[in-house]
Amino acid sequence: MCPRPASTSLNLDGETLLCQIRLLGEIGVEPDQDGRTRIALTDADKAGRDQLLRWMDALGLEVKIDRIGNIFGTLRAADDQQAPLMIGSHIDSVANAGALDGCYGVLAGLAVLRAYREAGLSPSRPITVAAFTNEEGVRYQPDMMGSLVYAGGLDVETALNAVGTDGTRLGEELARIGYAGDLEPGAQVPHEYLELHIEQGPILEAEGLQIGVVENLQGISWQQVTVKGSANHAGTTPMHLRHDAGWVASSVISQLREIAVDGTLATAGCMRFEPNLINVIPRKATFTVDLRDPDEARLQAAERRLAQLVARIADAEGVEIQSAQWVRFQPVVFDAGLADAIEASASRLGLSHRRMTSGAGHDAQMIARIAPAAMIFVPSQDGVSHNPREHTGDDLLLSGAEVLLDVVRHRLAQP
Amino acid sequence: MCPRPASTSLNLDGETLLCQIRLLGEIGVEPDQDGRTRIALTDADKAGRDQLLRWMDALGLEVKIDRIGNIFGTLRAADDQQAPLMIGSHIDSVANAGALDGCYGVLAGLAVLRAYREAGLSPSRPITVAAFTNEEGVRYQPDMMGSLVYAGGLDVETALNAVGTDGTRLGEELARIGYAGDLEPGAQVPHEYLELHIEQGPILEAEGLQIGVVENLQGISWQQVTVKGSANHAGTTPMHLRHDAGWVASSVISQLREIAVDGTLATAGCMRFEPNLINVIPRKATFTVDLRDPDEARLQAAERRLAQLVARIADAEGVEIQSAQWVRFQPVVFDAGLADAIEASASRLGLSHRRMTSGAGHDAQMIARIAPAAMIFVPSQDGVSHNPREHTGDDLLLSGAEVLLDVVRHRLAQP
Numbered sequence: 154m155c156p157r158p159a160s161t162s163l164n165l166d167g168e169t170l171l172c173q174i175r176l177l178g179e180i181g182v183e184p185d186q187d188g189r190t191r192i193a194l195t196d197a198d199k200a201g202r203d204q205l206l207r208w209m210d211a212l213g214l215e216v217k218i219d220r221i222g223n224i225f226g227t228l229r230a231a232d233d234q235q236a237p238l239m240i241g242s243h244i245d246s247v248a249n250a251g252a253l254d255g256c257y258g259v260l261a262g263l264a265v266l267r268a269y270r271e272a273g274l275s276p277s278r279p280i281t282v283a284a285f286t287n288e289e290g291v292r293y294q295p296d297m298m299g300s301l302v303y304a305g306g307l308d309v310e311t312a313l314n315a316v317g318t319d320g321t322r323l324g325e326e327l328a329r330i331g332y333a334g335d336l337e338p339g340a341q342v343p344h345e346y347l348e349l350h351i352e353q354g355p356i357l358e359a360e361g362l363q364i365g366v367v368e369n370l371q372g373i374s375w376q377q378v379t380v381k382g383s384a385n386h387a388g389t390t391p392m393h394l395r396h397d398a399g400w401v402a403s404s405v406i407s408q409l410r411e412i413a414v415d416g417t418l419a420t421a422g423c424m425r426f427e428p429n430l431i432n433v434i435p436r437k438a439t440f441t442v443d444l445r446d447p448d449e450a451r452l453q454a455a456e457r458r459l460a461q462l463v464a465r466i467a468d469a470e471g472v473e474i475q476s477a478q479w480v481r482f483q484p485v486v487f488d489a490g491l492a493d494a495i496e497a498s499a500s501r502l503g504l505s506h507r508r509m510t511s512g513a514g515h516d517a518q519m520i521a522r523i524a525p526a527a528m529i530f531v532p533s534q535d536g537v538s539h540n541p542r543e544h545t546g547d548d549l550l551l552s553g554a555e556v557l558l559d560v561v562r563h564r565l566a567q568p
Numbered sequence: 569m570c571p572r573p574a575s576t577s578l579n580l581d582g583e584t585l586l587c588q589i590r591l592l593g594e595i596g597v598e599p600d601q602d603g604r605t606r607i608a609l610t611d612a613d614k615a616g617r618d619q620l621l622r623w624m625d626a627l628g629l630e631v632k633i634d635r636i637g638n639i640f641g642t643l644r645a646a647d648d649q650q651a652p653l654m655i656g657s658h659i660d661s662v663a664n665a666g667a668l669d670g671c672y673g674v675l676a677g678l679a680v681l682r683a684y685r686e687a688g689l690s691p692s693r694p695i696t697v698a699a700f701t702n703e704e705g706v707r708y709q710p711d712m713m714g715s716l717v718y719a720g721g722l723d724v725e726t727a728l729n730a731v732g733t734d735g736t737r738l739g740e741e742l743a744r745i746g747y748a749g750d751l752e753p754g755a756q757v758p759h760e761y762l763e764l765h766i767e768q769g770p771i772l773e774a775e776g777l778q779i780g781v782v783e784n785l786q787g788i789s790w791q792q793v794t795v796k797g798s799a800n801h802a803g804t805t806p807m808h809l810r811h812d813a814g815w816v817a818s819s820v821i822s823q824l825r826e827i828a829v830d831g832t833l834a835t836a837g838c839m840r841f842e843p844n845l846i847n848v849i850p851r852k853a854t855f856t857v858d859l860r861d862p863d864e865a866r867l868q869a870a871e872r873r874l875a876q877l878v879a880r881i882a883d884a885e886g887v888e889i890q891s892a893q894w895v896r897f898q899p900v901v902f903d904a905g906l907a908d909a910i911e912a913s914a915s916r917l918g919l920s921h922r923r924m925t926s927g928a929g930h931d932a933q934m935i936a937r938i939a940p941a942a943m944i945f946v947p948s949q950d951g952v953s954h955n956p957r958e959h960t961g962d963d964l965l966l967s968g969a970e971v972l973l974d975v976v977r978h979r980l981a982q983p
Contacts, residue, residue, distance in 0.1 A: 375847075400822065422802060428662075431858055432835070445802070479846070511804075
């Protein structure tokens with residue numbers, strides 16, 4: 154084998170990027186599932202992290218891990234005093250997930266650094282690739298936790314004390330898998346932040362576009378609603394004498410479309426009846442509502458409509474309803490200059506594009522609290538995500554990475 | 569201690585009856601629950617059965633157990649060739665149950681036999697107290713299984729092969745707890761059948777009555793409905809592009825009151841979303857529908873309305889819906905002569921009463937296939953059953969048992 158000749162310009166090694174996406178996607182695949190499951194701080198997440206660290210080491214990056222387990226791989230610059238340009242996302246997953254959500258952005262960040270390495274160039278300021286802990290929030294609340302802690306929005310001790318759906322404490326699991334670092338979260342504020350991600354929605358595909366220039370991000374409101382009625386025999390209790398928690402929960406969910414007007418999204422993803430027996434009127438029903446809107450006033454209006462609906466039904470049915478806010482993030486407006494730079498790169502590369510809103514939450518929204526940030530999207534086939542059918546064609550994946558590399562090159566004023 | 573003097577007439581020993589109800593109700597009480605859990609063929613059910621057998625032995629009854637585990641305790645008659653008058657119910661329970669559902673009827677049957685024993689009288693035909701297996705149907709389907717098999721409505725081999733919600737086979741569990749008898753089910757057809765039970769509904773209490781003369785019983789239709797939609801990201805999928813299985817299931821449930829017109833009852837007791845994650849549109853939702861009506865034509869009409877509703881929503885939402893019938897029993901009309909006899913006894917004893925329909929299913933409806941049958945109800949406080957708050961005052965419990973004894977006395981033409 155002969156070493157590759159050093160190039161004098163920055164070129165994307167697309168083959169390595171696609172290969173790393175595939176290899177990372179093989180970690181956490183279970184025998185009975187199509188998808189992979191690397192829920193934060195499980196053994197599978199550790200295996201994914203270990204793989205990422207091996208690739209960071211192979212690139213000769215300076216690797217640091219902070220107290221919440223965020224991983225940073227930095228390519229040092231000629232002038233090491235400057236704040237880094239950060240490229241980030243996450244490698245944890247939901248259950249039975251696709252291979253792209255999060256991983257694509259982290260590995261495309263490595264591809265940018267690989268381009269610098271292979272060109273034999275030092276960047277004009279450090280470039281850091283970040284993989285943030287527990288973006289998905291499946292096991293520990295809130296989601297986007299690592300970037301939230303990094304941006305100072307959540308105290309690290311509080312995060313370490315988070316108790317998971319399985320009763321575990323986050324800090325103990327983090328130590329168990331060997332990723333409780335000693336770096337203080339947020340010790341280094343990035344100069345600016347870029348995140349490349351699949352859209353996880355149908356818009357780019359529907360419009361036949363290659364690149365999304367993400368200029369803002371929806372606000373998110375997560376509530377858990379608990380309805381307490383009265384259990385009773387299904388065969389003997391007249392319909393008008395019931396206090397049926399299951400019927401109340403179902404009625405609220407069936408009316409969520411009236412809550413979700415003017416573009417607000419409303420989803421009931423979780424539902425549970427108790428005692429959950431075929432011939433017993435449910436005593437208790439618990440469900441979740443996920444509301445999203447890019448406009449804070451509209452999001453608040455949807456929250457008010459939901460509260461009014463819940464109160465009206467509770468009153469009419471003689472049940473008790475409690476709502477608990479699990480997550481509440483205001484809409485985020487990304488840095489306009491950075492979005493302009495992404496748009497300019499897409500144009501320069503001859504890629505079709507549009508400016509758009511992110512429907513999903515991303516680590517970028519947390520980092521936007523402390524530094525200029527923006528995102529690049531590529532299309533998701535059928536708009537599918539959080540599902541083994543999540544897919545984006547190789548050409549589109551490489552186009553997104555080319556845009557990322559081009560933006561970095563121009564931000565750092567390099568060839 | 570001196571032996572009690574033999575009485576020449578039949579008198580109810582109310583104290584022993586109430587005491588036995590309390591003692592049987594203590595079996596299966598778990599530390600963290602108010603109620604007791606003696607689900608069919610569990611260790612707790614075995615403990616309840618063992619207690620019942622000890623009481624049957626103490627009364628000197630001839631005890632037999634059939635192949636499906638039904639327990640029969642018989643007081644022999646002077647003329648042993650005659651078919652027995654049978655008094656029956658069940659001692660299995662739902663999870664976290666009250667102490668009366670089923671047990672009251674079986675123990676009141678023992679109280680009738682105790683009255684004969686203490687009076688030193690032989691009945692003019694044998695009297696059998698029956699405790700039927702798996703009336704509740706919590707673990708193994710269908711419910712009322714023991715009496716259904718006894719009445720020839722279900723093959724005993726099929727019943728023994730029933731697979732439980734926990735994956736166990738009924739026949740193995742029956743043998744494990746030592747209640748796989750050798751009597752062929754239905755070997756002895758009763759002359760007639762009486763069942764005393766709490767109402768499990770609010771009617772008698774609401775009308776301030778002491779005794780219900782149950783002349784018929786609702787038909788029951790149990791279905792499991794499975795909705796298959798598409799999982800997708802809650803934050804990126806526009807409302808009009810969703811195939812939300814959870815929303816569809818909730819919408820059907822919220823419209824069950826339009827299915828349940830003209831007195832039909834409709835209940836959704838079980839519900840499950842998959843993947844059941846807050847930010848994922850449900851791919852699949854499964855729920856149950858319990859429909860009841862004393863009129864077969866009305867019950868069928870409700871089933872048709874439900875099927876139409878489900879088909880209409882499935883079509884509009886682009887989801888696939890499958891319905892599986894779990895249980896289907898036609899309404900039962902009890903023996904009018906036996907109901908007249910119950911009414912006459914209530915009148916004779918000066919107890920307020922009304923003729924009524926049973927909303928719940930009972931073993932009596934199965935035995936009605938092979939012998940004249942009818943039921944006696946006492947009020948349920950607040951109409952509550954299948955719940956630790958299930959309650960009937962002692963006076964009412966004793967009134968019901970007095971009616972049962974009086975009916976037996978008159979059917980057997982004894983003092």
